[in-house]
Amino acid sequence: MEADGFDLKSLLDPEAAGEVIRVMQICNACRYCEGFCAVFPAMTRRRQFDEGDVGYLANLCHNCGACYHACQYAPPHEFGVNVPQALAAARNDSYAAYAWPAPFAVLFRRNGLFVTLGVSAGLALTVGLMLAMIAPQLFWGVHLGEGAFYRIMPHTMMAAVPLAISAFVVVSFVMGWRRYWRHTGAKWGGFADLVDAVKASATLRHLGGDTSSGVLSGPGCPTGDDGSNNARRIYHQLTMYGFLLCFAATSVGTIYHYGFGREAPYGYFELPVVLGTIGGVILCIGTAGLFVEKRRLHPSVRHDDGLGMDYAFIVSLFFVSFTGLLLLAVRETSFMGVTLAIHLGVVYGFFLILPFSKFVHGLYRFAALIASAGEARRS
Template sequence: MRETEATTDARRAMEVCNACRYCEGYCAVFPAMTMRREFSTGDLSYIANLCHNCRGCYYACQYAPPHPFNINLPQVLAQVRAETYEEYAWPGPLAGLFKRNGTVVSLVTAAAIALTLILTMALVDPRVLYQPQIGPGAFYRVIPWWLMVTLAGGTFLFSILALGMGFRNFWRDTGGRPDELTRPKPLAVALHDILTLKNLGGGGGGCNDVDEGFSQLRRRFHHFMFYGFLLCFASTTTATFYDHIMGHPAPYPFWSLPVQLGTWGGVGMVIGTAGLIWVKVVSDPAPAARNLLGADYALLILLFLSAFTGLLLLGLRATGAMGVLLAIHLGVILALFVIVPYSKMVHGVYRSGALLRHALERHPTPPPGNKPSDRALGSAA
């Protein structure tokens, strides 16, 4: 990673914190910090992505502004984090999208895709835009199966590839080796920390989501959003299985598994994203990196819209509005897939990598000769 003003600021803050250590028990950042005396840019990238922005250390810090030391760890680590997103993005030339990836760009992309689909439908058969379509295969009479699969599959696979390459860049830059990715114990520890959002617990009482008071709001809303997203993904996977393996095309009855997974997932995402937007709006701006808020809102709004338009489509699928709603829902989903590798969404990938690195540091590989299997071999000899 390049040396920048943000990495220089973060290094200075780390050195002050390393001497102070008042916040040692707050989160994973401090144990990772105390293991180091010097901080390379790779170390700072790892530590910045380990920070969950709970803000606990800002309100606890006796050196926070207006103190001349001006220590604002959540803010400076957020700046470094944002730079890591750009640094590790793949393919490199698209990394600049991070700078422009605001709310307007996301919404314009979604609207452009939806409009293209609506225009295509209008040219092929305008009746699908206002006539109700019901029964098996109704969605494919509006947008042909091959077009849906090509657009959704293509953008999804591109996103997965770009995120995977970004993770590889992060892992290499922070000193990781490929063989470390398969060690079961650190993997299990990291997975637990990811699934429970342990680091959003701050010093134990939760985060300083809004102000100096502790709360679990952000953690809970994030859980709603994250598990809602997983349920929606499970819904799509189940529907694909029903359609292409069992030969039973959508739409499915309300009480079927894909619709139930999608409905509860969608409700969870709507609650989670709306809640997180609200927390951002009312929270104290002092520890926030204000120049990054546009990207935060863009992602939350796109996630909210993808769930909301999905629920709307479910509610109105038997009416004449289904054609236009399907195009709008697909437009939002495709915009989300296209933008994901160059949006705040990558924080999940790098934060997971940082949590795995942290678990590896807490459970290091025993030196040769110290493994139980080695000792057994030695005594046998």
């Protein structure tokens, strides 16, 4: 047991971790899937597997299902090897294990419900407070030009809430990352590993079924009917880049505000609006696509316990971008006040639940990619 109460040895559910160790031992003798993804090369570098290895391999897997469809030992074979499902169960468990503050780990248990309630509470509270505190003629009035949003909600308040939430989210992410790193025994091998992980994330090359390069021409994920396509990879990329563009739009808006004394809303062709509009549109397409792809996932590969978490996160992210676009569309009408309240409510709720949602998948997967790049370089 470590000083902060973090026990490195018994973090994961023994049943889920045990099943990963069992199938990995079979796979390590077979090695048929060696070139499928980053999991199998990492597996071959080990003779024995401990709990830390389980946390590492589980977060290195992107649940494409290729190894299940190719496996001669999959059910109904008596070995019953189902690598994607075993890793998915351990991966979901690892989110709770690395969560900070630790008592909040319980929020990963019925995560779909928690995320839905968290975002709804943010929405209800913001809309309710604004309706109660702002005079109706102001709330339902038409406000034009720079500073229009701040006639509904003062900028100090609009910025203070996300600032307070962000401080908590950043600390929670740093602590979660630290827990993951220590539990898995990952080693920092230098900036070359970081660059490799950034490249793998930027191109999502593993989702293309290509472990060696960044090209977009890999076969993609199996569809379960002997085919494969790149749909998951494309929707993942749209979601990731859409999110980053929206983040960039907010950052540029902040520079406009504090650096140039310019107040939102900005013109339709100004940088914050252009970045936010493109980001919002591709984020809507990406999340809608991921929702459809999730439903299409082969039942044998899918881990049903984690579905609520996946759907709730995807839908919340969709609403963050959709309400942002809606605000852009109605900002010069009397619906601006209510749409601003709804958008802010969804955004506040979404950011508050971030450390206890599927978002942590990006965090731990990135850490696993850094560790994997280092291992590959050293071996």
